[in-house]
Amino acid sequence: MLKISVALGGILLTLNGVFAQADEASRGRNKPVPPFRIAGNLYYVGAIEIGSYLITTSQGHFLLDGGFVETAPQIERNIEQLGFKLRDVKILLNSHAHFDHAGGFAELKKFTGAKFLATDGDAGLLRHGGHGDFRFGDTLAFPPIVPDRIIHDGEPIQIGEQVMTAHLTPGHTKGNTTWTTKIRDANKTYDVVFVGSQSALDYKFVGEESYPGIRSDFEKSFATLNRLPCDIFLGSHGTFFHLMEKRARLLHGDANAFVDPDGYKSYLRESETEFRDKVAKQEQQAVSK
DSSP states (O other): OOOGGGTTOSTTSOOSSSSSOOSHHHHHHTOBOOOEEEETTEEEOSBSSBOOEEEOOTTOEEEEOOBSTTHHHHHHHHHHHTTOOGGGEEEEEOSOOSHHHHTTHHHHHHHHOOEEEEEHHHHHHHHTTTTTBTTTBTSSOOOOOOOSEEEOTTOEEEETTEEEEEEEOOSSSTTOEEEEEEEEETTEEEEEEEEOOOOOTTOOOSSSOSSTTHHHHHHHHHHHHHHSOOSEEEESBHHHHTHHHHHHHHHTTOTTTTBOHHHHHHHHHHHHHHHHHHHHHHHHHHHHO
């Protein structure tokens, strides 16, 4: 599995231009992927590494994550290619307020007319288009978007009979959110977890923290995630859950390719180990000064 800390690949590079992808790593993560059904009424409409999900109902649809600015047209085409209408998307949800997951929301909101919901911890960053990020400052800008409504930990969001539940898992961003839902496929019902991100990047956890309480936030988030039931494991980045490998298996007839409770446990174990290794290293460096 790729190191969790490089899941944003090139994120430290400053953008050239206002909102465009400036580096090859970003463009590589945004390569198109034909949309496909994961299970039941759950569809993948994102790029090769930048996740985006459509959850459909007879009364309107959820869209989770908006990708880069450049991902939005891909997402729009993917939704229509699946046979759905953009105007039937009623609610936009976000995993976290970084430019590779929130960059496309301004356009998506314009073309869908959907309500945009976000957590209080990320609302300010979204309103300011990524400016003032606790780690990246003003370097990872995206078109600002004002949430229509602030959502809270454990809050269920419903369209028809489909419920998406928000679980605050802060650390990667202050309002990082993991979403869960239940998806029915034939005669089975699956617990689905969309992990926001547990990537610790180069954050500071000892002494002057990247933001006050970030270490505690990560610890609480791991505790939350370890309690969630999971059959189908998805996330904001494809490498978190081996998107392309599972998609290939699905296309070759493995209907259960995305049913992966063990993969979920493995992701949490590896990302928590990486986080604790970074804490231990920083503690050792603090003592040696």
